[in-house]
Amino acid sequence: MSALLAARGITKRFAGITALDAVHLEVAAGEAVGLIGPNGAGKTTFFNCLLGIEPPDAGTVEFRGRDVTHLPVHRRARLGFARTFQRIELFGGMTVREHLLVAERARLGTGRLWKDLLGRSAPSPEEQARAARTLELLGLTDVADAPVEALSLGRGRLVEVGRALMTEPALLLLDEPSSGLDRHETDALAATLADVQAERGTAVLLVEHDVEFVQSFAERCYVLDFGTVIAAGPTAAVLGDPEVRRAYLGEVVV
Numbered sequence: 530m531s532a533l534l535a536a537r538g539i540t541k542r543f544a545g546i547t548a549l550d551a552v553h554l555e556v557a558a559g560e561a562v563g564l565i566g567p568n569g570a571g572k573t574t575f576f577n578c579l580l581g582i583e584p585p586d587a588g589t590v591e592f593r594g595r596d597v598t599h600l601p602v603h604r605r606a607r608l609g610f611a612r613t614f615q616r617i618e619l620f621g622g623m624t625v626r627e628h629l630l631v632a633e634r635a636r637l638g639t640g641r642l643w644k645d646l647l648g649r650s651a652p653s654p655e656e657q658a659r660a661a662r663t664l665e666l667l668g669l670t671d672v673a674d675a676p677v678e679a680l681s682l683g684r685g686r687l688v689e690v691g692r693a694l695m696t697e698p699a700l701l702l703l704d705e706p707s708s709g710l711d712r713h714e715t716d717a718l719a720a721t722l723a724d725v726q727a728e729r730g731t732a733v734l735l736v737e738h739d740v741e742f743v744q745s746f747a748e749r750c751y752v753l754d755f756g757t758v759i760a761a762g763p764t765a766a767v768l769g770d771p772e773v774r775r776a777y778l779g780e781v782v783v
């Protein structure tokens with residue numbers, strides 16, 4: 530079976546530091562894959578190379594069999610990439626539903642986002658229906674018309690996931706979505722992502738520091754340490770690997 534996403538030999542250097550050294554990672558259609566590693570391991574750098582935010586110094590990124598290594602971010606988005614960032618990016622004064630509708634306008638490329646939101650042209654029934662379905666899937670219907678600043682951080686994160694899902698991506702990339710969330714919010718996020726994956730068949734690449742989150746969500750995972758993949762395979766086996774435990778979990782294995 531050919532991979533939906535295949536990153537091969539991704540290498541990235543910053544002024545003498547090799548942040549990534551020939552990293553290889555694949556995600557199949559509909560699959561939930563984790564990428565874990567300690568702070569500074571190179572996770573965000575890899576994420577940025579996949580998305581075209583930063584060019585790799587070597588290696589290729591293939592998506593649906595096509596070499597996208599040199600495609601700009603927005604062209605990849607059109608092919609079916611969507612992502613959320615480690616830092617939350619929501620707009621005060623806008624409601625949850627408006628956040629999703631802005632994403633929809635961006636997808637359709639109609640441009641006049643801000644004017645539209647100020648009421649010069651109402652969203653179409655199709656846009657409204659898509660937003661309503663996404664809100665329902667994420668359990669945000671009860672706060673649809675609340676301003677985003679009224680939400681907890683956990684539900685704010687779901688709004689970001691909702692924005693990403695409005696483009697109906699084949700692959701959703703998330704960089705540390707648990708950051709700033711407590712255990713309960715992280716577990717709720719894991720359950721919601723599992724629903725999204727099951728209901729829409731969206732493949733998910735979860736870049737995370739939180740091992741429990743990856744354990745509960747990802748079928749397969751990769752471990753990055755000092756820019757190198759030190760283990761890959763079924764999540765349970767990888768997390769039980771003594772080298773992974775020593776390098777990442779800081780355990781002394783006797």
Ligand SMILES: Nc1ncnc2c1ncn2[C@@H]1O[C@H](COP(=O)(O)OP(=O)(O)O)[C@@H](O)[C@H]1O
Binds near residue numbers: 543568569572575
């Ligand atoms: N823009 C940059 N300039 C210089 N060094 C960077 C830059 N981005 C990341 N690094 C370095 O690359 C390494 C990996 O960082 P990062 O990808 O952010 O790790 P992670 O997301 O796993 O915490 C770190 O040593 C970091 O300091």
Ligand SMILES: [Mg+2]
Binds near residue numbers: 573
């Ligand atoms: Mg990071």
